Amino acid sequence: MSRTRPSRIRRHTPLGRRGRSAAIAGAATLALALTACSGGSGSGSADMGADKNAKISVNLQGDKAKPGQPVKVTLAEDGKLADVTVTDNKGGKLAGKISGDGKSWTSDRAASPGTKYTVEAKDDQSRTAKQEFTTEAAGQVNKVTLAPGNKTTVGVAQPLSIVFDNPVKNKKDVEKHLKVTTSNGTEGSWGWIKDYSGKDRVDWRPKEYWKPGTDVKLAADLNGVNSGDGGGWFVRDYDTEFTIGKNQSVKVNLESKHLTLLQDGKEIKSVAMSAGTPGGEKASWGGVNVLMAKEGTIRMNSETVGLGDSYDKMVDYSMRLTWSGMYAHAAPWNASYFGNTNHSSGCVGMSDADAKWLYDTVQVGDPFVTEGSGHKGNADVGNGYGEWNLSWDQWQAKSALKGNTE
Incomplete structure (x- = not known):
């Protein structure tokens, strides 16, 4: 949209216009300056000096406008809006729509806190206007x-x-x-x-x-x-x-004391393991727990999960299943229990070789389904990704x- 250069046009303001303009600004209305059409390269025609204005209003104004509401531009007299653009000082733009009668434009989204906006409007007679406003800064920001x-x-x-x-x-x-x-x-x-x-x-x-x-x-x-x-x-x-x-899942069977990897519903490999000791806080969580992260070698300290001084050691091939500390991992110190007894502090332990194989094969987001008796129920839905335990x-x-x- 081109504008007539100020150096090429002389504008004449009738007596009393300054006071009237001040009143209009105070009422949050804008004068749409008539866009001149110049013939040739000489000075503007006489019509270009005429005071022919249209009026619009913007619902947000000043330097402390209230954020969180759409921007609305309204044409206050005859004619229709042809185009409205609202841009911010961060390079963004608020999209919006002109009403069916052409009298108003409303942004699709709300104005953000602490942002300066520039409103530019054009009507069906090629008259244009520009207004700026700034929203109040956020007292508190959420991330x-x-x-x-x-x-x-x-x-x-x-x-x-x-x-x-x-x-x-x-x-x-x-x-x-x-x-x-x-x-x-x-x-x-x-x-x-x-x-x-x-x-x-x-x-x-x-x-x-x-x-x-x-x-x-x-x-x-x-x-x-x-x-x-x-x-x-x-x-x-x-x-x-x-x-x-890939479509794969892990089944932890507390009865057989074996862990099985399935891909597309077919068994790929089953390995001996030992899960949590039944009958108390050291039991494993049951139901569906989703692999949250592959954390590698980490220090596990029982005091951090409310189990006293039961253990404090570096653990390899650690795969997190809950925020509260249930993992699948290598547990060579528990080798005598693999395949015959659930005797851990809640995690699913296996040999170094089997843990490495599983660690290399599984994906974050794979379901680990713990079945059989001896678990302590399902973990809370927020203790990891427990939503799959809900219908x-x-x-x-x-x-x-x-x-x-x-």
Whole structure:
């Protein structure tokens, strides 16, 4: 859109115009300056000096505008809006739509805190206007941690997980701004839970395990969303994408004391192991636990998980299954129990060779399914990725939009 250069046009303001303009500015209305059409390279025509104005108003104004609401531009007299552009000082742009009658334009998203915006409008008579406003800064900012990592390949049980730094009271509003797209239209749902850390968390789980090869993308358009009392504002968007790898799972049989890897439902290999000692806190967690991370060689100290001074040692091929400390790993010190007795402090231990094989084969996001008697029940849903221990109806009920979550 071209503008007439000020050096080529002389504008004449009738008597009293300055006072009238001040009144208009005070009422948050804008004068749309008539765009001149110049014939030839000489000075502008007489019509170009005429005072012919249109008026628009913007709902947000000044240097302390309230964030969290859409920007609305309204044409205050005859004519229709032809184009409206709202840009921010960070290089972003608010998309929006002109109403059916052409009288107003509303942004699709809300204005973000602590941001300067420039509004430029054009009507159907080629008249233009420009206005700026700045929103109040956020008193408190909320941030998120996403899992899995961006552009990673994960197993069929891996949920999309978002942990919030601060509490989220406005769960419905936040969930509305979270969009998951998949390459094959996978059905799934968000569910709000309390993370093991005590923080608010929302996961997106498919109805059934993912299909291998599925591409998954998250667009968390949270910039300008208020998470509620005690949580603060989001001041940026987030996105991530990942791909589903091989269809494989691990079965931990507490009766046979063997661990079995399956790919596409077929048994690949079974190895002897020893799981948690039944009958107390040292028992293993049952149900479905998802491989969260392959941590390699780590120090395991029983005092950090509430088991006193039971152990303190370096452990190889460590594969985390819960936040509370259940792992599958090498446990050569327990070799006499492999295949015959569950006698560990809750983890699934095996020989160095078998642990190395499993560590090299499994993917983060693979389900580990613990079956048989002697476990201590299912871990809390936030103690790792425990959503697969809930029915589909139970999981959907945890959505702020589908269920009863406040």
